[in-house]
Amino acid sequence: MRLCVCVVLLSFILCASADLSPILERGRFAWDAVGGAWDMLRAYWDMREANYKDADKYFHARGNYDAAQRGPGGAWAAEVISDAREKWQSDTSGRGAEDTRADQEANAWGRNGGDPNRYRPAGLPTKY
Template structure:
């Protein structure tokens, strides 16, 4: 996950928006991106802690949702992290294209403002 945060920050530096005045360029975006990366990390940690069968998509949607609520920087960070995670899972873990497609659907749902509870499995503790 630390690698993902570093990739988010590096990617921002390379892709900073030219539409803003130089003094304001990227300040809020970077702040939101860092917060979004934190939201993604927190969702991942909660998923690991919960260790609840069938909850994977819920945590994907929740992390993306929370990050995107911060603004464009958070949504961007969520997309970068989600895409990197799914690419790694597809290349290394061998979980399959169908699982990757379903994860990406949950990621996009949350990132676009959809209620993460759509993916919440019955019985998942209310703590999450």
């Protein structure tokens, strides 16, 4: 019995002294990615709710900005979601390369810490 307690205590001490930072970093990245995906979805819902002319670039920038503020995982999620959305839209909507380029510019602006209000159209309710 004493041997078992000693082994458990020794294992605990060794584990506690081990470098857990790689595991914690991966967990943090994943957590930030989930939060970033949520930020992107919230920006999309707000864009749909606002239904405001010429506001799409603002919501692109805002979603990317909010996600990237969470850290590398959030920025990664924002980039993956933005790229997939633009690929899908360019393949299905026929909106054209110029619109896709402008959307991606707004995405990158927000993701790199630029103020989303650069793309905010006049008159957009302050709720957004």
